[in-house]
Amino acid sequence: MTIMSGSPGVEGAAGEHAHGNRSRDALRAAQMYYLQDLTMNAIARELRTSRSTVSRLLSMARETGLVQIQVNNPSERAPALEQHIRRRFGVEAHVVPVADSVSDSDVLDRVAIQAARTIGPLVDSNAIIGVAWGSTLSAVSHHLTRKQTHDSTIVQLNGAGNTQTTGITYASEILRRFGQAYGARVEQFPVPAFFDHAATKTAMWDERSVRRILDLQRRMTMAIFGVGSIGSGIPSHVYSGGYLDGEDLEALEGDAVVGDVATMFFRADGSHRDVVLNQRSTGPDLDELRKVRRRICVVSGESKIHGLRGALAAGLATDLILDEGAAQRLVYA
Template identity: 90%
Template sequence: MTIEDGWTDGAGGVDRTPGNRSRDALRAAQMYYLQDLTMNAIARELRTSRSTVSRLLSMARETGLVQIQVNNPSDRAPALEQQISRRFGVEAHVVPVADSVNDSEVLDRVAIQAARTIGPLVDSNAIVGVAWGSTLSAVSHHLTRKQTHDSTIVQLNGAGNTQTTGITYASEILRRFGQAYGARVEQFPVPAFFDHAATKTAMWEERSVRRILDLQRRMTMAIFGVGSIGAGIPSHVYSGGYLDREDLETLETDEVVGDVATMFFRADGTHRDIVLNTRSTGPELDQLCTVRRRICVVSGESKINGLRGALAAGLATDLILDEGSARRLVHS
């Protein structure tokens, strides 16, 4: 028996070919999670190293062979989740994070839990709208594979601006979602904001654009973050060259606190007569509210004003957020 890059190819050992790696990941997972064998015991049985067993178990989790679920023994959500659910009418998932953890690590932990929460909710024949942004980009890196049939991932808003087409950034996020769920990906190749509202009106009559708009109208699920100007990790729409100084001044005049998919709203959830919305390519917020499941993912207390506005507008049915943000949401 020889060992190469951690994978053995001897008889009875671990094989490096893709099909057999999946088989061995399943065997290792069954022994570890169902038979309570230690990694050392599994390594001896598979005639490989402990580090290879660790990689097999990681592969089992990443490819969906293993899904981990934590059940509350009291069958009741923790206090913060209960308070948020009662007050805002959403299903809340609070990610435990210590106050000492920096913004980047908070985002990563929220993204991991969001990815694991979203996976079981995506079914076959689904049309899932995905908004691009810093938070959803992080979530897309942690998605667990789940095979579905005849499902579609559709981009919620355009991504181009005067500096870039935005195609690479947005398409990578959508590609990861499509790959995770075996779904077809439909991009929306328009700018995030048109220069003139009349241009948007004309473009919305084009058949190629109307096809994407029709998919958005038939969405069964929408997944998005909340944009905020003052976030610890700046929202991509505010840091990526999408808005010039005049646009930012207009948002201030309109008392905007945040956005979802580049559609803006005020602290009380109202969004009518906000000038920039007439040029935005995001879905109308009233239309978004008709989607059966709307999953909002938020990381960082600096987004709290935007989150309150989004909840006041009724944009979310499910909310995944870090513990610090959850405390501020219910106590301030």
């Protein structure tokens, strides 16, 4: 656990003084609680405030990055599940302990919290971070803690429009939260998730405005994504948001597709090059995605296990964050 002595940056002069006072109070409360082992009641008495205010100050200290909590988990002492996943699949695994009785939505929230706290320390200045949209990444984006970087860029991995919506609002909110958390510039990808015709994609990929985003994607230092799956407990957005019609779903079934990453589909053995729908998808070429140095995959729910196996068979992840139930099925089922 680290306590940062500097307060987080504040944009604009309005409210800066009040925010600064609150940040100083949050820092003092964090130092008393985490470094001096004082109880919240003792801190409340010393700061002449209420216990509930102290609780809010400690939450603020964590959310704004004043406090960074890290559980050291050396590989030689890692839980058996994580060790097994590392050995078998060659990825750095982070298993989130979750009881069987926890609901799908609560599992997602707890995985998202750990993913956000795992990703933060890995983000550096001068980074280009590709972010996919979807139910899992949306949840992760709500739990990011602030970490100021310099000259970093968040780039959208795949288009989000369909026949019912441009998808701009949904995708941009996810990207905005990532950009705000890390003080990074945000680059959206204003194209549909799928073109109607493969020839349209070929033509668009020759446009300079599109090539600029594709070039950023090719220079990514990190990619963050979930795994899409038709039958998951919490439906993947690409399958529930009107992106695929009946003909598309039949084509995916005919191609024996088990899942997708950033709307690029693959089979159980990881093969993907001849999947028909990929010719119209605006997601990153999976061969190019594998070249990114750090590829963080976040998965919540046992029902995504077939998609996850396919993604691992395709070698798409270097880091995997998943719940305990999914990890058990991945290893033992």
